[in-house]
Amino acid sequence: MSETSSIAPGVDFAALTSAAREAMTRAYAPYSGYPVGAAALTEDGRTITGCNVENASYGVGLCAECALVGQLQLTGGGTLRAFTCVNADGDYITPCGRCRQLLYEFAGETLWIKTAAGITTIEGLLPEAFGPRDLENIA
Ligand code: THU
Numbered sequence: 001m002s003e004t005s006s007i008a009p010g011v012d013f014a015a016l017t018s019a020a021r022e023a024m025t026r027a028y029a030p031y032s033g034y035p036v037g038a039a040a041l042t043e044d045g046r047t048i049t050g051c052n053v054e055n056a057s058y059g060v061g062l063c064a065e066c067a068l069v070g071q072l073q074l075t076g077g078g079t080l081r082a083f084t085c086v087n088a089d090g091d092y093i094t095p096c097g098r099c100r101q102l103l104y105e106f107a108g109e110t111l112w113i114k115t116a117a118g119i120t121t122i123e124g125l126l127p128e129a130f131g132p133r134d135l136e137n138i139a
Contacts, residue, residue, distance in 0.1 A: 005119060007112070007119045008082060008110075008112035008119055010081075011041060011081065011082040011112055012041075013082065013084060013114045013119070015047070016039045016040070016041060016047065016082060016083075016084050016114070017039070017084055017086065017090075017092075017114070019037075019039035019047050019049050020037040020038055020039035020049065020084050020085055020086045021037055021086055021090045022037065022049070023037030023038060023039060023049035023050060023051045023064065024036060024037025024051060024064075024086055024087070024088065024090070025037070026051045027051035027052050027053070027064070028051070028052070028053045028054055029052055029054050030054060031054045031055075031056075031058055031061070032054060032061075034052075034087065034088065035051065035052065035087070035088050036051065036052045036063065036064040036085055036086070036087060036093065037049065037050075037051050037064055037085065037086050038050045038051070038064035038065050038067075038068045038083065038084070038085035038086075038095075039068075039083070039084060039085070040068055040072070040080045040081075040082060040083040040084075041080070041081045041082040041083075042072065042076075042078045042079065042080060042081060043078055043079045043080070043081050043108045044076075044078050046075055046076065046078075048068055048071040048072050048075060049067075049068060049071065050064045050065060050066065050067030050068030050069075050070070050071055051064050051067055052064045052067075053066075053067065063095075063096060063098070063099050064085055064099075065085070065095055065099035065102050065103060066099070066102065068083075069102050069103075069105075069106060072106060078106075079106055079107060079108035079111075080103065080106050080107055080108055080111050081108050081110070081111065081112065082111070082112040082113070082114070083095075083103060083111060083112070083113050083114075083122075084113065084114040084115075091116065092114060092115050092116040093115070093116070094115045094116075094125065095113075095125065100122070100125050100126040100129075101126065101129070101130075103122055103126075104122050104126050104129045104131055105131065105132065107122045113125060
């Protein structure tokens with residue numbers, strides 16, 4: 001089944017959600033018991049995924065989005081057009097604050113994000129963000 005949206009033209013969020021759910025099954029989350037899967041569509045049409053990878057040193061655990069941006073680079077780089085992430089029930093979750101910043105770094109012209117509340121953009125989740133362009137704007 002494909003589920004394209006008139007809000008985010010050309011983005012099949014049903015396919016992206018399936019990819020995120022599949023990625024979630026690969027998570028390593030023995031400490032929180034909260035596996036997460038993430039999936040994104042790149043501007044050039046690749047689908048990339050990630051899962052969370054925790055650690056006995058709790059604070060160094062990696063969110064699913066960390067693995068996803070690694071996959072982005074490993075598979076050719078570029079920028080993101082759409083993103084979603086899910087929990088163990090397959091339900092949509094919103095990225096944590098740090099991961100919103102990770103996604104912002106690689107956002108294409110518009111980065112559509114599907115959450116339980118509907119479809120938003122990275123600016124909707126991270127208003128007035130600090131990003132790469134700010135580093136150019138110093139005297
Ligand atoms: N987690 C993610 O992977 N992504 C998020 O955006 C939210 C939280 C993970 C981190 C930790 O392994 C588990 O979910 C519980 O917080």
